[in-house]
Amino acid sequence: xxxxxxxxxxxxxGQKVVYGLLGDSFCLLPDDLRKQIKGEVQIIATAKGENxxxxxxxxxxxxxxxxxxxxxxxxxxxxxxxxxxxxxxxxNVDACETKREECWLANVTAVQNIVDALTKLPSPxxxxxxxxxxxxxxxxxxxxxxxxxxxxxxxxxxxxxxALSKLEGEKIVMKSKLKWxxxxxxxxxxxxxxxxRSNLVLWVKNNLEKKQKINxxxxxxxxxxxxxxxxxxxxxxxMKGAEGIYHVSGKETFSILDLAYQIADFWKLDRSFINxxxxxQLNQPAKRPPYTGFIIDKAKRELEYHPxxxxxxxxxxxxxxxxxx
Numbered sequence: 515x516x517x518x519x520x521x522x523x524x525x526x527x528g529q530k531v532v533y534g535l536l537g538d539s540f541c542l543l544p545d546d547l548r549k550q551i552k553g554e555v556q557i558i559a560t561a562k563g564e565n566x567x568x569x570x571x572x573x574x575x576x577x578x579x580x581x582x583x584x585x586x587x588x589x590x591x592x593x594x595x596x597x598x599x600x601x602x603x604x605x606n607v608d609a610c611e612t613k614r615e616e617c618w619l620a621n622v623t624a625v626q627n628i629v630d631a632l633t634k635l636p637s638p639x640x641x642x643x644x645x646x647x648x649x650x651x652x653x654x655x656x657x658x659x660x661x662x663x664x665x666x667x668x669x670x671x672x673x674x675x676x677a678l679s680k681l682e683g684e685k686i687v688m689k690s691k692l693k694w695x696x697x698x699x700x701x702x703x704x705x706x707x708x709x710x711r712s713n714l715v716l717w718v719k720n721n722l723e724k725k726q727k728i729n730x731x732x733x734x735x736x737x738x739x740x741x742x743x744x745x746x747x748x749x750x751x752x753m754k755g756a757e758g759i760y761h762v763s764g765k766e767t768f769s770i771l772d773l774a775y776q777i778a779d780f781w782k783l784d785r786s787f788i789n790x791x792x793x794x795q796l797n798q799p800a801k802r803p804p805y806t807g808f809i810i811d812k813a814k815r816e817l818e819y820h821p822x823x824x825x826x827x828x829x830x831x832x833x834x835x836x837x838x839x
Contacts, residue, residue, distance in 0.1 A: 522602030523559035658803020674800035704741030767807030
């Protein structure tokens with residue numbers, strides 16, 4: 515049995531990876547791969563504290579704080595994973611700017627802990643011939659000044675501390691003796707179990723439903739990524755033995771203002787509560803790149819990654835929100 519261990523399984527992406535491996539239909543995977551996973555993969559979900567997934571069967575759960583080096587070594591030594599999909603991170607960009615020690619611990623030190631623990635596992639894992647690390651990174655490693663979509667060969671230039679920490683995490687992975695793949699992504703949205711976490715889509719929807727005015731950036735451009743699509747990319751990378759950097763995002767790039775308008779229109783909400791503002795007017799603690807769309811041809815070609823349109827993603831979100839309405 516191939517053992518796939520997921521860090522951050524209580525988070526949005528982590529949950530979707532676990533459910534995708536368990537056969538969730540929202541996660542698009544080829545039928546033959548689904549059969550292979552069902553017969554050959556043992557799923558190990560890990561996160562800090564209690565297991566918050568609604569479904570409790572079909573996988574092993576281990577409590578794990580990846581910022582605790584001894585804890586990482588203990589759990590990895592016990593489980594001996596063949597693949598680790600690291601979805602855990604501190605992703606609140608402005609919080610990372612103001613809580614730098616916490617950010618570095620979660621996004622850099624924790625990655626070093628994972629790499630060190632995997633490297634210490636018995637041969638052939640220690641030689642890099644067995645274990646594989648799939649690490650999630652971000653479009654924010656780029657400064658957004660290119661004015662066109664980025665591919666994997668473009669040079670990073672982080673503008674804020676979150677981006678810097680994620681780039682340092684990438685460097686740790688790349689310097690390791692492990693087999694690795696780095697999946698960079700953009701604005702992940704979806705519904706977590708219990709609907710307890712927000713993201714751009716839910717933030718816009720929830721505020722407009724309450725008829726609350728929201729300030730929305732009109733001069734930044736992104737390619738929003740459905741969480742199930744990113745989970746699809748993670749699973750494909752793990753099962754296909756992907757190596758190198760991959761850009762894995764939605765296939766369409768919009769201004770954030772346009773995204774807000776599309777969200778309003780999809781749920782038939784009043785657009786007039788959306789107040790367009792410039793980046794300069796909003797003056798967030800962390801400076802954002804103006805344009806970070808991705809060229810995802812490599813992921814499509816090598817991983818057979820197939821993201822859905824933003825409208826299709828909103829339909830899936832709507833379906834998953836029904837139990838909470």
